[in-house]
Structures are given as structure tokens and as C-alpha cells.
Amino acid sequence: MQHKNIVILGTGGTIAGKAASASDNIGYTAAQVGVTQLVAAIPALAAAGHLLVEQVAQIDSKDMTFAVWAHLAERVHYFLARDDVQGVVITHGTDTLEETAYFLQTVLDPAKPVVLTCAMRPATSLVPDGPQNVMDALAVAGHAGARGVTAVCAGVVHSALDVQKVHSYQLDAFSSGDAGPVAYVEEGALRVLRDWPLGQQKRGLHAIELVALLVEAAAGGTWPRVEIVMNYAGASGAVVDALCHAGVQGLVVAATGNGTLHHDLEAALLRAQSQSVSIVRATRCVNGRVLSKPGEALADSRGLSPVKARIALMLRLMLSGSQA
Numbered sequence: 001m002q003h004k005n006i007v008i009l010g011t012g013g014t015i016a017g018k019a020a021s022a023s024d025n026i027g028y029t030a031a032q033v034g035v036t037q038l039v040a041a042i043p044a045l046a047a048a049g050h051l052l053v054e055q056v057a058q059i060d061s062k063d064m065t066f067a068v069w070a071h072l073a074e075r076v077h078y079f080l081a082r083d084d085v086q087g088v089v090i091t092h093g094t095d096t097l098e099e100t101a102y103f104l105q106t107v108l109d110p111a112k113p114v115v116l117t118c119a120m121r122p123a124t125s126l127v128p129d130g131p132q133n134v135m136d137a138l139a140v141a142g143h144a145g146a147r148g149v150t151a152v153c154a155g156v157v158h159s160a161l162d163v164q165k166v167h168s169y170q171l172d173a174f175s176s177g178d179a180g181p182v183a184y185v186e187e188g189a190l191r192v193l194r195d196w197p198l199g200q201q202k203r204g205l206h207a208i209e210l211v212a213l214l215v216e217a218a219a220g221g222t223w224p225r226v227e228i229v230m231n232y233a234g235a236s237g238a239v240v241d242a243l244c245h246a247g248v249q250g251l252v253v254a255a256t257g258n259g260t261l262h263h264d265l266e267a268a269l270l271r272a273q274s275q276s277v278s279i280v281r282a283t284r285c286v287n288g289r290v291l292s293k294p295g296e297a298l299a300d301s302r303g304l305s306p307v308k309a310r311i312a313l314m315l316r317l318m319l320s321g322s323q324a
């Protein structure tokens, strides 16, 4: 049987990290090993004839930029449009993986699978977790019925909407929170636990037009400025006021509990909103979502975490600007 190609795009991360000693799992430098070398080091893949491999970036994902996101979206879109491509796997750092996953899902809403994977230990580790994660990601990308953007780590498949890094060290570092994972990967086979997540796009632009807009905005430095502020004991409005003064276009507030805000912070956010700064209220709780009550003055994030709500708001502002 003729296999379609699976594309592996490298962006860096711990999965491509190097330490001076094989017993050092934390004192490494991320993004050192090329994706071609990573793939070549996995014996089961070395001989596989249906892999296309490309280095899109080589960064520690804490340093993710809009330019890398725009370039990545462009490459993923290019490969998915090819008839000979079954799906795309992206090797990525764990630290902002959930943001890239949500970004790609929102921009591309792909009918084919796009699977982000990663590692918590560097490639030089005595027992690295990256190779198995790549194998699992390929199993997901090759699975009939898989679609949209997912993340695979430690044998667990998470949807882009739900995935969140919840552990700073353990190999199984991600959670899907209340929603639960989409599937488990067991020896190359998927045990699917729930319906494959569908896109929820309602936008006027096709993916190709949106990607072009993102590339242009990244090159021109015109991505809307959206920052995240947090509610906490003793919070004030000072940060919000300073950000408004600096020209911020949108603010996501990581509120306490069910969207609650210190009255001083809330007053500053309402002031900002009255000056045309877009405000979205998310919760800083790891699980659950803000359940809005009638008459709330600040919009809620519709279940998105603060970092994903920020991406949604940036894209919304960018689209409203482009259509103005």
C-alpha cells in the first residue's frame, strides 16, 4: 500500500536540548539538535520512507515570537494543502506548547491532523522521553479520523483547546483539565476516549488569507498588543493604568475563582474598557471556567485559559483591524 507522507517540523525545545552530562535532566540548553538528527536517532523511523522533515525554527519556546508563529502557520498550511501529505507533527518546547497549539488550531482549523509533541528531558538524557513522544505523535498523525491540532506527551493526546502544561518537571507534564484527554497512545495504537475535537471557527477569512495577514503583521510589527494582568490579594489598578498609558489594545485578566476581581483592579479595567481597550476575563484557576452572571460588564473568556484568551483576543483585534 502506498503511504502518504507525514511531515515533521522542528521548532526546538527540550526535545532538541543538549546537556554536558547524560545524568543532567535540567542543566541543559534547549534547541541544539536539528530535527533531522532527532528523527535519524530513532531507529524505528530512520528507515521509514514516508517522512518529510523540515527545521522551521530552533528556539527555546519561552522565546516564541509572532514571526515564528506566522512562519510555522505558513509551513503547516503549505504541507496540509498537499495531496501527498497525511498530517503534520511539530516538535516544540513544552513551555508555550499550549499557546502554539491553540494558535494553529484557531488560524488553520485543519481538517488533517497537526500534532505537537515535546520532551521534558533533553536529547542527551540517559533516558530521554522525546523519541517515544515523536513515535506517539506519528501514530496520531497517521490515525484514520484524527483531525485538527492536538498535543501528544507521555502517551496522552490532548486537544489544542484544553491542553495546559501543569507540571514543571514530570514527564507527563500536560493535562486537559475537566475535558479529559482525547486518546491514549498504546504501543502505536490509539485508544480514543471521546469525539475528536472539531474546530469552532466563525471567521470571515480563509486560512490562507489569515496566514498572509499574520506574516505581514509579524514582519511589520503590527500584531495587536494584548497583555495579561492578574488578580491577587492586594491587587491595584496601577499595572492596568500603566499599560493603557503605554497604548495596549487589549487586556486579559486572570481573575480569581469565578472571575472575581479586587475592586481597585476592576475599576481600572472598566476605565480601560471605556477608553476602547478590549477586556476579557479568564480565571487563574487551572480547572473550570468563568460562569458569567447576567449584567456582567466585562466579557468572559468562554472557557479559555488566560494565555489562550490572549491569543483569541489578538486575532480578533487583528481581524477587526483588517476589515475596518
Ligand code: SIN
Pocket (backbone or CB within 6 Å): 012, 013, 014, 015, 030, 059, 060, 061, 062, 092, 093, 094, 095, 096, 118, 119, 120
Ligand atoms: C522549551 O519550552 O523550549 C524548553 C522547555 C521544554 O521544552 O520542556
